[in-house]
Amino acid sequence: MTTTTGIQHISAGRRFKDLFVKALVYLAFALAVVPLVSVLWLVISNGVARLDLEFLTHSMRGIGARDAGGGAYHAIIGTLEQVLLASVISVPIGLFTAIYLVEYGQGGRLSRAISFFVDVMTGVPSVVAGLFIFAFWILFLGAQFSGWAGALALAILMMPTVVRSAEEMLRLVPNDLREASYALGVSKWRTILKVVLPTAFTGIVTGVMLAVARVAGETAPLLMTVFFTNSINNDPFNGPQMGLPLFVFDQAARPNDTAVDRAWTGALTLILIVMLLNLVARLIAWWRAPARGR
Amino acid sequence: MSKQIQVSGLDAYYGSHKAIEDVSMTIEPRSITAFIGPSGCGKSTFLRTLNRMHEVIPGARVEGKVLLDGDDLYAPNVEPVSVRRMIGMVFQRPNPFPTMSIYENVAAGLRLNGRLSKSKLDGIVEESLKGANLWNEVKDRLNKPGAGLSGGQQQRLCIARAIAVKPQVLLMDEPCSALDPISTLAIEDLMAKLKDEYTIVIVTHNMQQAARVSDRTAFFNLAEQGKPGKVIEMDETSRMFTNPTQKATEDYITGRFG
Numbered sequence: 001m002t003t004t005t006g007i008q009h010i011s012a013g014r015r016f017k018d019l020f021v022k023a024l025v026y027l028a029f030a031l032a033v034v035p036l037v038s039v040l041w042l043v044i045s046n047g048v049a050r051l052d053l054e055f056l057t058h059s060m061r062g063i064g065a066r067d068a069g070g071g072a073y074h075a076i077i078g079t080l081e082q083v084l085l086a087s088v089i090s091v092p093i094g095l096f097t098a099i100y101l102v103e104y105g106q107g108g109r110l111s112r113a114i115s116f117f118v119d120v121m122t123g124v125p126s127v128v129a130g131l132f133i134f135a136f137w138i139l140f141l142g143a144q145f146s147g148w149a150g151a152l153a154l155a156i157l158m159m160p161t162v163v164r165s166a167e168e169m170l171r172l173v174p175n176d177l178r179e180a181s182y183a184l185g186v187s188k189w190r191t192i193l194k195v196v197l198p199t200a201f202t203g204i205v206t207g208v209m210l211a212v213a214r215v216a217g218e219t220a221p222l223l224m225t226v227f228f229t230n231s232i233n234n235d236p237f238n239g240p241q242m243g244l245p246l247f248v249f250d251q252a253a254r255p256n257d258t259a260v261d262r263a264w265t266g267a268l269t270l271i272l273i274v275m276l277l278n279l280v281a282r283l284i285a286w287w288r289a290p291a292r293g294r
Numbered sequence: 295m296s297k298q299i300q301v302s303g304l305d306a307y308y309g310s311h312k313a314i315e316d317v318s319m320t321i322e323p324r325s326i327t328a329f330i331g332p333s334g335c336g337k338s339t340f341l342r343t344l345n346r347m348h349e350v351i352p353g354a355r356v357e358g359k360v361l362l363d364g365d366d367l368y369a370p371n372v373e374p375v376s377v378r379r380m381i382g383m384v385f386q387r388p389n390p391f392p393t394m395s396i397y398e399n400v401a402a403g404l405r406l407n408g409r410l411s412k413s414k415l416d417g418i419v420e421e422s423l424k425g426a427n428l429w430n431e432v433k434d435r436l437n438k439p440g441a442g443l444s445g446g447q448q449q450r451l452c453i454a455r456a457i458a459v460k461p462q463v464l465l466m467d468e469p470c471s472a473l474d475p476i477s478t479l480a481i482e483d484l485m486a487k488l489k490d491e492y493t494i495v496i497v498t499h500n501m502q503q504a505a506r507v508s509d510r511t512a513f514f515n516l517a518e519q520g521k522p523g524k525v526i527e528m529d530e531t532s533r534m535f536t537n538p539t540q541k542a543t544e545d546y547i548t549g550r551f552g
Contacts, residue, residue: 106352176389180452182350184403184459185379194406198393288393 040271047268050261056269059242060230068258072266074232075247078147079273081236082226082243083216085151086158091208094162101163102170103192121160129156130221138225145227147236150243153221158211165207169200202285209281213274219245244270296323296493297363297380297462299344304358305522306336306343308351313339315522317358319512321463326485326494328504328531331514332546336523337497340514341465344495345381346374362462379407382461386468388448390440390455396423397436399451403459418458426454427484446477453484463493471499482507501547505535513543 055071063070097114105111133153137143173196181191197204227240228250244266251263299321306314314336321327329337342348343356346367360367367377390399400419404410410418419436423429428450432443440451449469456464466485470478485494485507498504504511512528527540538544 174389176385176387177391179347179350179383180385180389180391180455181402181406182375183345183347183378183383183385184406184455185375185377186403186406187375190406194402195391195393199391201393 043264043268043271046261046264048265050265051268055262055265059232060247061232063230065254066256066258070262072242072244072247072262072269074229075242075244075266076269076273077232077234078150078226078236078241078246079216079244079270081234082147082150082154082222082241083212085148085236086154086215087208087212089151089155090158090162090211094159094211095166095204097159097163098166098170099192101167103188103196118160118163121156122164124156125220126153126157126218127220129153130224132156133221134224144238145225145240146238147226147233147241150222150226150241151236153225154215154218157215157218157221161211161214162208165210166200166204169203169207170196172203173199198288201288205281205285209278212277216274216277217245217270219243219249222246223249244273296491298323299463299493299495300359300361300364301344302359302361304340304343304356304360306339306348306356307354308339309353312522314343314514315524317525319525319528321493321495322510323493324489324491325509326489326496326507328508328511329495329497329514330499330501330504330511330546331523331526332516333499334519334523335514335516337514338467339523341467341495341497342383344463344465345383346377347383349374379403379459380461381463381465382456382459384449384452384456384464384466384469387472388445388452390443390448390451392439392441394440395437396432396440396443396451399440400454400458402455407459422454422458423451425457425488426450427480427487428454444477446473446480449473449477449481450484453481453488457488457492461492463495464488466494466496468497468499470503478503501535505531511535513538513540513546515542515546 054069055073056076057073058069058071059074060070060072061074097118101111101114105114130153133149133156137149137152138145143149177195177199178191181195182188186194222243222245226243226246228246229240229242233239233241248263248266248270251259251266254260301320302318304314304317305312317340329341331337339348344360344367346356348354348356356368358368362377362380366372391402394402397419398405400422401415404415404418420429420433423432428447431447432438432451440448443451449472453464453469470481473481482503485496488494489509496504496508508531510528511531511534513526513534514523515526516523527534527538527543529538534543535547538547544550
């Protein structure tokens with residue numbers, strides 16, 4: 001099929017191939033979305049019934065095996081405190097590690113060793129992190145079960161994620177900007193603090209939020225570190241606490257429908273908390289966005 | 295506020311690769327000195343040795359002497375950061391800080407180095423933007439991001455940022471190669487104005503530009519690929535372009551190179 005000018009038409013074969021590949025891409029997209037939507041649907045449809053004021057403001061203290069009612073207030077407080085403490089530990093360490101790797105390490109032996117161990121840490125199963133804190137903090141040092149012990153275990157899991165994502169974001173900062181800053185007679189640490197970090201800020205916040213979302217749903221490390229309680233314990237440094245994943249795990253294992261309903265609502269609450277945190281992160285990122293006209 | 299640079303026997307390396315060899319020259323204050331030569335001959339590398347930016351690249355090092363009004367920039371106890379404060383630089387691609395507004399970009403060098411009162415800072419920002427012929431175009435939107443300006447405006451913003459810290463010398467690494475002819479003209483006019491106060495060194499691939507703006511010109515070349523670059527000839531620009539002493543210079547300038 002050639003016109004007089006020599007310009008060729010698209011052949012039927014190419015049209016077919018184009019359609020075929022397009023169909024494959026759409027199919028892959030649908031396959032990826034189906035589990036996500038179905039999980040959301042299941043959790044929302046089963047959990048929304050008990051998502052009431054009582055659930056958000058009461059603990060499980062004094063709620064018998066067959067009683068309806070009760071709530072996850074103690075678990076929500078526990079999860080928020082544990083995740084906050086875990087972030088307070090792991091974000092600074094992770095960020096400083098990433099800064100060392102990108103700005104100072106320059107592919108030396110130490111930076112390669114750090115990179116290797118960060119990779120190893122990424123692969124550590126969450127149970128192992130919990131067992132380690134249990135063996136070291138509680139058995140060896142003789143500390144008691146507490147939210148803080150849980151936060152330590154979660155921090156181990158968060159750290160490699162924070163290092164990797166912050167490292168990626170710092171590497172994306174163009175070298176031109178560092179050189180522009182040096183050429184103004186600005187020292188290296190001030191360049192990092194005032195030019196490199198603000199430029200990478202949005203990406204780093206996103207990375208931290210992904211790490212938070214990852215550990216907020218961890219059950220296994222909490223089992224061995226925060227233990228378990230049905231009562232409200234606002235102090236993460238003293239005595240057993242609860243966490244939302246533990247709450248879901250516990251309630252789902254009980255034989256009554258009222259408990260299973262509570263488990264669904266607990267799962268929904270966890271999703272909502274992570275979504276809310278993500279929203280906050282987006283807002284912070286938007287507020288600090290470089291190209292926004294002020 | 296302008297100083298002389300004297301370079302003697304300077305070699306620059308990237309790891310084990312010698313990029314330039316035995317460069318000696320004097321760069322006069324209150325004048326524009328242009329470096330011309332084919333790609334990869336070490337012009338930019340040499341320019342970066344003048345304010346100790348070369349050593350920012352891992353593995354890069356310098357041997358030889360660079361004297362700024364008699365003070366050796368490579369003396370053992372010299373702080374590179376203080377050298378760069380005295381010898382500013384403008385890069386090939388405009389690189390305003392993306393997180394900062396126009397105002398903050400110009401004030402960056404001062405702010406990052408210490409505190410100044412708001413009124414003093416306002417004065418310096420206005421003065422620098424006027425100095426870079428940009429004030430009239432941006433005075434109503436100083437709080438807008440610097441990255442929102444056109445390429446030519448961004449480059450003038452970078453010049454304003456460089457002169458805001460009041461350097462003695464201004465190094466420009468192909469400052470117009472990413473710009474259109476009108477923006478190029480604006481920068482060239484600006485250079486002519488700035489040379490009353492600063493020592494200016496410019497690397498350019500554009501020989502007409504070198505002929506138009508510079509007082510003295512140095513021609514860099516390398517014997518062959520992989521060999522270090524050298525200064526072939528340096529003279530008054532008018533003499534370089536009309537009556538060069540070296541055959542290679544004449545070939546390059548007349549476009550009969552190679």
